[in-house]
Amino acid sequence: MPLPFVKKPLKKAVLKEYEEMTFFTKNEILRIYKRWAKLYEKKHGKITDEQLEAVDYIEPADVQTIPELTLNPFVLRFCEIFSENGTGNLRFDEFLNFLSSMSEAAPREVKAQTAFRLYDFDNDGYISAEDVKKAVNMLTDSQLNEDDLEIVASRVLGEVDLDGDRLLSFEELNRILEQIPDFKYLFNISLV
Ligand SMILES: [Ca+2]
Numbered sequence: 357m358p359l360p361f362v363k364k365p366l367k368k369a370v371l372k373e374y375e376e377m378t379f380f381t382k383n384e385i386l387r388i389y390k391r392w393a394k395l396y397e398k399k400h401g402k403i404t405d406e407q408l409e410a411v412d413y414i415e416p417a418d419v420q421t422i423p424e425l426t427l428n429p430f431v432l433r434f435c436e437i438f439s440e441n442g443t444g445n446l447r448f449d450e451f452l453n454f455l456s457s458m459s460e461a462a463p464r465e466v467k468a469q470t471a472f473r474l475y476d477f478d479n480d481g482y483i484s485a486e487d488v489k490k491a492v493n494m495l496t497d498s499q500l501n502e503d504d505l506e507i508v509a510s511r512v513l514g515e516v517d518l519d520g521d522r523l524l525s526f527e528e529l530n531r532i533l534e535q536i537p538d539f540k541y542l543f544n545i546s547l548v
């Protein structure tokens with residue numbers, strides 16, 4: 357469910373709503389808002405209410421400049437899955453939702469779902485060999501050729517696909533992630 361969008365400054369009522377809908381405290385939300393607004397203002401100048409209504413997002417390239425995210429190979433993919441219209445542009449509520457899902461306070465199950473969405477590139481409900489190839493390609497900074505990608509994808513699926521359909525369902529991924537005790541802490545992004 358999308359979070360309500362707010363105008364600057366964050367109004368008390370909306371802040372309260374964000375607090376209820378994310379895993380963040382009020383102070384954390386305000387700190388994240390500052391980060392978002394800084395990126396926005398770098399490009400558009402000081403935010404006015406009118407501007408915020410007209411151009412209410414930051415672009416994936418802006419998100420990539422955040423020091424905590426610069427080295428994350430999946431940063432553009434994160435932008436894509438958390439942007440409702442799929443452009444990768446993030447309104448503040450979408451940016452907040454992204455960070456909330458990846459925060460330390462987010463439950464393991466939420467993170468497992470985010471991981472699944474991250475790797476299911478064509479959004480068909482399964483992680484296929486093509487999806488694995490795309491993920492590995494991102495992870496390795498496009499260093500592997502097509503043949504190597506095929507081999508890696510085939511090995512990965514061979515190990516984790518439990519019912520032999522060469523596709524990874526959410527349940528199958530979840531079962532693997534459950535065996536990684538630190539997953540919740542490893543799959544983590546924090547700006548606060
Ligand atoms: Ca897929």
Ligand SMILES: [Ca+2]
Pocket residue numbers: 517518519520521522523524525528
């Ligand atoms: Ca399967």
